[in-house]
Amino acid sequence: MSEQAIRVLLVEDDDDDYFLVQDYFHELGAKHYVLDRVPTFDEAVLAFHECKHDLILLDYRLGSHNGLDLIGEAKRLGCVSPIIMLTGQDDPDVDRQALTAGASDYLVKDQLNAKLLDRSIRYALRQRRLEEEIRQANEQLEQRVAARTAELARLNATLLQEIAVRKEVEGALMEADHRKDEFLALLAHELRNPLAPLVTGLEVMHDLTGSSPEEEELRLVMARQVQQLVRLVDDLLDVSRISRGKLQVQRERISIHEVVAGAVDLCRPAMDAARHRFLSQLPSQELFVLGDRVRLMQVVGNLLINAAKYTPSQGEIELLVAPREGEVAIVVRDTGIGIPAEMLPRIFELFIQVDTDLQRAHGGLGIGLTLAKQLVEMHGGRIEVSSAGAGKGSEFSVFIPLSEELHQNVPALESLTTIPEFRVLIVDDNQPAAFLLHRLLQRLGQQVTVYESPLAAFAAVPNFKPQVVISDIAMPEMSGYALARQLRLLNLEPRPTLVALTGYGQDRDRAAAYEAGFDFHLTKPVSLVELQKLFVSIATNFGST
Numbered sequence: 001m002s003e004q005a006i007r008v009l010l011v012e013d014d015d016d017d018y019f020l021v022q023d024y025f026h027e028l029g030a031k032h033y034v035l036d037r038v039p040t041f042d043e044a045v046l047a048f049h050e051c052k053h054d055l056i057l058l059d060y061r062l063g064s065h066n067g068l069d070l071i072g073e074a075k076r077l078g079c080v081s082p083i084i085m086l087t088g089q090d091d092p093d094v095d096r097q098a099l100t101a102g103a104s105d106y107l108v109k110d111q112l113n114a115k116l117l118d119r120s121i122r123y124a125l126r127q128r129r130l131e132e133e134i135r136q137a138n139e140q141l142e143q144r145v146a147a148r149t150a151e152l153a154r155l156n157a158t159l160l161q162e163i164a165v166r167k168e169v170e171g172a173l174m175e176a177d178h179r180k181d182e183f184l185a186l187l188a189h190e191l192r193n194p195l196a197p198l199v200t201g202l203e204v205m206h207d208l209t210g211s212s213p214e215e216e217e218l219r220l221v222m223a224r225q226v227q228q229l230v231r232l233v234d235d236l237l238d239v240s241r242i243s244r245g246k247l248q249v250q251r252e253r254i255s256i257h258e259v260v261a262g263a264v265d266l267c268r269p270a271m272d273a274a275r276h277r278f279l280s281q282l283p284s285q286e287l288f289v290l291g292d293r294v295r296l297m298q299v300v301g302n303l304l305i306n307a308a309k310y311t312p313s314q315g316e317i318e319l320l321v322a323p324r325e326g327e328v329a330i331v332v333r334d335t336g337i338g339i340p341a342e343m344l345p346r347i348f349e350l351f352i353q354v355d356t357d358l359q360r361a362h363g364g365l366g367i368g369l370t371l372a373k374q375l376v377e378m379h380g381g382r383i384e385v386s387s388a389g390a391g392k393g394s395e396f397s398v399f400i401p402l403s404e405e406l407h408q409n410v411p412a413l414e415s416l417t418t419i420p421e422f423r424v425l426i427v428d429d430n431q432p433a434a435f436l437l438h439r440l441l442q443r444l445g446q447q448v449t450v451y452e453s454p455l456a457a458f459a460a461v462p463n464f465k466p467q468v469v470i471s472d473i474a475m476p477e478m479s480g481y482a483l484a485r486q487l488r489l490l491n492l493e494p495r496p497t498l499v500a501l502t503g504y505g506q507d508r509d510r511a512a513a514y515e516a517g518f519d520f521h522l523t524k525p526v527s528l529v530e531l532q533k534l535f536v537s538i539a540t541n542f543g544s545t
């Protein structure tokens, strides 16, 4: 394929020089080059305007102008053809100026020949092509960068918009969350108000004589339901305190045995209702922690109640307490419905409940474990859960740092030696509660016998000749009041001291106890210190009679 001829414009005022250059082009061949000539500056400017040549050969001297001016003109007119400067003499200054102004090359006329001219022209054209390619590539790159920048700007704008929307939603959510907390607090308070007279009303009904057994049974059902409501509302109150950072715990030195005794008391109705076998194992030594007795009872009580709730009836529930490397471990283990592995990590979250039939049957709000975790952590402890899966039982373990005074005795116990040993009869149908009381009394150096049945206890009195009888009040076979009355009727010598131990601490409960023949009235859960005070009083009475 034949190459197209290169169109060259020669700007030359000297005819001789023109002919010379023309000869060189003849020599190079017409099929390679077409030469046009303009002799003046102005004609050159006109030709640049059209810019139809592939290359310009420019004489340095052009009358009153010089070639450098024309290079400037070509640039101004946007003529992109490469320019080669022809100079008369070999002057390095002129050469440098020409190149700086934009010439592709410079050639000295008297050193010129056809070959040199051909090479210089081809080189300049190739150079220009490369420049053009680079320019185009650059332009494309710039276009791509511009497009990408525009795309980024668009994405950025969308992102900013999304952030703004998100911020707005987040603000609304926080506001809603805050309002929910406030609402929960208000709701709990509002619910509690009407509950108080209901509780009192039911208690008053209990004291009214003349009610039939059916009415009494009805009252008991209502009392139990109201208690359940009170518990739910109290949990709600607590949870609203947690979310508003208003939950507080006391910090005093308390006995874990007392905590556990209280917790066992709390879970007793749930354990009894489901006829579970409840086993507890406690260490012989007293363990002390710094904390809030009522709150820790609530924690352990909750775990025990859950164990009772989530274990089908006649299951087995174990409570294990043991010191372990500066902590006390309280473990509640059941043989119940267990917890699926995927639920274990979330079980302590607020309102989380495993969706099972048994779960639904028990209602509840999914607050207890959240509260337990929060309370344990407020005691510097931790709570853990494990379960081999659905139907395989669960195990909840609470660890609480022991008080540093672990190895010291309770100050109040220093005077233990001053309490003489009595024969003490405990009557309580709740086996774990009786067991704990037994343990506490042993610590006080008492000789203790436990009966879970009041009838059996009554039958054993003539032989055992108790000096002190500590009796629960609400028992299925025979109430504590009836037992006290029967004992008083026996006119025993020496006269035993009768102590009522009940969950009710109101004045009228005390009055009822004294009226039945009790000498003392203690409210559950009873602490070691209270028992110690009781026995100091009993000893004083015995001394004075």
Ligand code: ADP
Pocket (backbone or CB within 6 Å): 302, 306, 307, 310, 334, 336, 337, 338, 339, 347, 352, 353, 354, 355, 359, 363, 364, 365, 366, 367, 368, 369, 370, 393, 394
């Ligand atoms: P609630 O018992 O009121 O639902 P909790 O916070 O005490 O609330 O318990 C949360 C959930 O954890 C329960 O709904 C139940 O699904 C599960 N759970 C708690 N204890 C046990 C347990 N001992 N065995 C099986 N599941 C349990």
